[in-house]
Amino acid sequence: MFALVDGNNFYVSCERVFQPRLQGRAVVVLSNNDGCAIARSNEAKDMGIAMGAPWHQIRPLERSHGLIALSANFALYGDMSERMMALASALGYRQDVYSIDECFIHLHGVSGDLHERAQQLRQHIRRSIGIPCGIGLGSTPTRAKLANHLAKLAERHPHKYPAELAQVCDLERIDQPLLHRLLQGLPISAVWGVGRKLAPQLQSVGVHTVLDLLQSDAATMGHHWSSVLERTVRELQGTPCLDWDALPQPKQQIAYTRSFGRTVTAQGHLQEAVSEYTARAAEKLRHQHSAAGAIGVYIRTSAHQPNADERYSRGLVMTLPQASQDSAVLIGAALRALERIYQPGYRYAKAGVHLLDLQDAARLQLALPWAGTSPERPGLMQTLDSLNQRFGQTTVQWGSAGLGGRARPWSMRQERRTPAYTTRWAELPTLHAPRTPDQ
Numbered sequence: 016m017f018a019l020v021d022g023n024n025f026y027v028s029c030e031r032v033f034q035p036r037l038q039g040r041a042v043v044v045l046s047n048n049d050g051c052a053i054a055r056s057n058e059a060k061d062m063g064i065a066m067g068a069p070w071h072q073i074r075p076l077e078r079s080h081g082l083i084a085l086s087a088n089f090a091l092y093g094d095m096s097e098r099m100m101a102l103a104s105a106l107g108y109r110q111d112v113y114s115i116d117e118c119f120i121h122l123h124g125v126s127g128d129l130h131e132r133a134q135q136l137r138q139h140i141r142r143s144i145g146i147p148c149g150i151g152l153g154s155t156p157t158r159a160k161l162a163n164h165l166a167k168l169a170e171r172h173p174h175k176y177p178a179e180l181a182q183v184c185d186l187e188r189i190d191q192p193l194l195h196r197l198l199q200g201l202p203i204s205a206v207w208g209v210g211r212k213l214a215p216q217l218q219s220v221g222v223h224t225v226l227d228l229l230q231s232d233a234a235t236m237g238h239h240w241s242s243v244l245e246r247t248v249r250e251l252q253g254t255p256c257l258d259w260d261a262l263p264q265p266k267q268q269i270a271y272t273r274s275f276g277r278t279v280t281a282q283g284h285l286q287e288a289v290s291e292y293t294a295r296a297a298e299k300l301r302h303q304h305s306a307a308g309a310i311g312v313y314i315r316t317s318a319h320q321p322n323a324d325e326r327y328s329r330g331l332v333m334t335l336p337q338a339s340q341d342s343a344v345l346i347g348a349a350l351r352a353l354e355r356i357y358q359p360g361y362r363y364a365k366a367g368v369h370l371l372d373l374q375d376a377a378r379l380q381l382a383l384p385w386a387g388t389s390p391e392r393p394g395l396m397q398t399l400d401s402l403n404q405r406f407g408q409t410t411v412q413w414g415s416a417g418l419g420g421r422a423r424p425w426s427m428r429q430e431r432r433t434p435a436y437t438t439r440w441a442e443l444p445t446l447h448a449p450r451t452p453d454q
């Protein structure tokens with residue numbers, strides 16, 4: 016079993032903790048430079064304000080409907096996230112932080128009533144830090160994510176959904192006829208990893224609802240679309256087959272987190288890891304033509320560390336003066352964050368980087384054409400990306416990521432990996448001519 020713990024309307028909820036007057040009001044949080052709505056309270060959603068709605072368009076609602084708009088405070092959200100994740104990690108043995116407000120908890124081997132435990136955790140988070148959460152439980156991460164979606168719907172629309180599904184929803188406990196009825200009412204875009212582009216294509220072959228997708232043949236889906244969709248369907252049907260290294264990305268964020276091959280203690284090693292993770296995340300960012308307005312970094316010791324004195328976990332979000340897609344700018348900010356959260360003496364097992372406040376790079380470029388950086392930078396980044404795409408991920412890399420290749424202690428352990436015989440020059444098979452006895 017898996018749990019997905021998700022902070023409700025997270026940025027708005029963080030603001031409400033410190034400003035109770037915002038409770039029950041329509042609130043939106045705006046992106047960097049107050050461009051568009053990146054978080055909405057339920058009241059704001061009910062007003063019809065869309066995710067990403069430009070501020071100048073919704074501004075009249077301030078007067079007419081008492082809408083409250085706040086500028087994003089990523090330093091606050093990052094810190095609240097850190098606190099929420101620390102509490103959530105108590106639910107199971109392994110936690111995968113997926114975004115600033117969501118994490119998966121692996122529940123294998125956790126005894127007792129999972130629904131009850133999830134309820135208690137939800138109350139504990141609410142009491143300790145004031146953030147309301149939804150928790151979804153399911154036999155696969157995709158089902159847990161769907162359960163969380165139902166938990167949120169049931170909380171927002173009590174007349175349409177059974178009350179016992181609100182806040183904490185266990186998909187495996189819902190009886191089959193009811194589950195089918197619920198899933199029949201959900202569009203396929205409610206399924207994790209089914210993007211907006213894919214939905215119309217699937218509709219054209221008669222797959223309209225989550226139930227249709229659940230009842231489709233996974234192999235056929237894989238044959239006609241992609242292995243990613245095939246895995247999604249299998250996950251939806253209850254077979255865990257998710258590749259944790261290739262999770263579908265949240266729309267508003269890009270995350271790159273990895274466990275180290277070996278634990279590290281030196282700040283220099285963490286700097287290397289954080290540099291490389293940031294560079295990888297920046298590559299994804301440019302690939303989707305976005306720029307990031309903030310970057311979050313976290314480091315932690317192993318969750319299995321039995322001794323509480325030897326456990327440490329900290330994260331910090333840095334807001335950039337201006338959104339950027341330049342790896343050097345992002346790495347610089349990430350290393351400044353690391354500088355502030357690093358504590359000597361711990362054995363670190365994992366680090367992660369989150370790119371936040373994503374914005375359309377093209378629009379940004381029109382508004383502020385690479386202010387602060389030289390005009391050659393976008394071209395340089397493009398060259399870098401195409402070299403690495405063509406010749407392998409680490410063909411050209413940042414000096415701060417270290418030059419030790421696989422020997423870097425934090426690099427993922429792949430001791431048993433066979434050579435990339437056909438795609439890497441350095442790993443081409445070598446032929447040795449047999450020696451003759453008189454040579």
Ligand SMILES: [Mg+2]
Pocket residue numbers: 021022023024025116117
């Ligand atoms: Mg959320």
